[in-house]
Amino acid sequence: DGGITQSPKYLFRKEGQNVTLSCEQNLNHDAMYWYRQDPGQGLRLIYYSQIVNDFQKGDIAEGYSVSREKKESFPLTVTSAQKNPTAFYLCASTGQSANTGELFFGEGSRLTVL
Amino acid sequence: GENVEQHPSTLSVQEGDSAVIKCTYSDSASNYFPWYKQELGKRPQLIIDIRSNVGEKKDQRIAVTLNKTAKHFSLHITETQPEDSAVYFCAASAAGTALIFGKGTTLSVSS
Numbered sequence: 001d002g003g004i005t006q007s008p009k010y011l012f013r014k015e016g017q018n019v020t021l022s023c024e025q026n027l028n029h030d031a032m033y034w035y036r037q038d039p040g041q042g043l044r045l046i047y048y049s050q051i052v053n054d055f056q057k058g059d060i061a062e063g064y065s066v067s068r069e070k071k072e073s074f075p076l077t078v079t080s081a082q083k084n085p086t087a088f089y090l091c092a093s094t095g096q097s098a099n100t101g102e103l104f105f106g107e108g109s110r111l112t113v114l
Numbered sequence: 115g116e117n118v119e120q121h122p123s124t125l126s127v128q129e130g131d132s133a134v135i136k137c138t139y140s141d142s143a144s145n146y147f148p149w150y151k152q153e154l155g156k157r158p159q160l161i162i163d164i165r166s167n168v169g170e171k172k173d174q175r176i177a178v179t180l181n182k183t184a185k186h187f188s189l190h191i192t193e194t195q196p197e198d199s200a201v202y203f204c205a206a207s208a209a210g211t212a213l214i215f216g217k218g219t220t221l222s223v224s225s
Contacts, residue, residue, distance in 0.1 A: 033212055040123070042203060042217035043158070050210075058212060059115065090157070102148070103213065105157040 003027070006091050006106035013078075013085070013113050021076045021109045023091035030095065032074035033103065036060060037088040046089075049074055078111060086113045116141040118206050120216025127194050129225045137204035137216050138186040144206040147180060147187045148213070152201045161202075162189070194223045 004025040013019045023032065031050045035043040035058075045058030049068040063082025068074055074093075078085045089109045094101040117140040127133050139147075148163035164171045164178045164187065171178050175194075180187040187206075191198055201220050205213040 035215070040217060042120070043205075043215040045212050045214060048212040056212075059214070102160045102163075103150075103158075105159075107157055 004091060004093055004104055004106040006089075006109050008109060009107065011109060011111045013111060015113055016080045018077055018079050019085075019111065021078070021089055021091075021111070023074045023076065023106060024072055025074075025093045025104075026072060027093060027095060027104065028071070029093035029104070030071070031093060031101075032068070033092045033094075034058075034064075034066065034074070034076045035090045035092065037090055037108070043090065046076065085111055087111060116144055116206055116208065116211070116214040118204060118214050118216040120204050120219060122219060123217065124220045124222070126222045126224065129194060129196060129223055131194055133191045133194050133198070133221055133223075135189045135202055135204070135219045135221075136186060137188070137206075138184075139206040139214075140185065141206070141208055142185065143208035145209065146207050146213075147178070148205050149178060149189050150203045150205065150215075152203065152218075154200070158203060191221075194221075196223050196225050199223045 007022045033048040034046040044060050047066040049055035065077045091106040092103040120137045145166035150158040151161045152158040164180050175192045177190040201218045203218050204216045207213045
């Protein structure tokens with residue numbers, strides 16, 4: 001069953017701790033993305049990767065880091081430098097060029113900082 | 115970079131009425147304009163998209179129009195139904211870049 005899987009679904013973190021959100025896809029898609037969703041703010045781009053071992057910053061990359069060592073995986077680390085990390089995080093992928101294909105989203109990960 | 119503005123933020127209509135959501139974009143290089151629908155508790159899903167070489171596209175009750183000169187595009191839903199209630203996002207991107215989304219419109223269709 002093909003798709004894009006995010007884990008964990010819910011995550012709690014203490015202030016000052018780093019946390020890594022997992023995103024795995026078995027769709028053989030080249031491009032992968034991380035968006036942050038806050039109420040009334042839409043989907044804001046954090047990072048994206050169009051090919052293995054390469055990624056670009058989005059509009060709100062500060063306090064986040066990513067890696068793209070495998071085509072299937074694009075983990076997002078929320079570092080202690082991110083001032084307002086509590087949010088809903090969505091990972092997506094597309095099999096076409098970065099701006100012309102349908103984005104397939106995961107179910108999201110909700111991070112709460114205590 | 116690209117900036118996408120979306121209006122209105124909330125929209126309430128009666129079942130059977132039409133709904134229109136409007137977006138403007140800033141980057142004249144943008145050439146791809148999709149619309150996503152996100153039902154409560156679910157992931158966003160593509161409902162329709164349009165490319166810059168087309169002025170209008172229709173799919174059953176949904177249509178999208180694009181005015182490249184004015185840098186705006188709109189989503190039109192006719193004969194709305196309760197199941198159309200959701201958050202709708204417009205987005206824009208240029209070649210080789212990622213989609214930039216608007217802030218969303220919460221559509222409520224009452225029967």
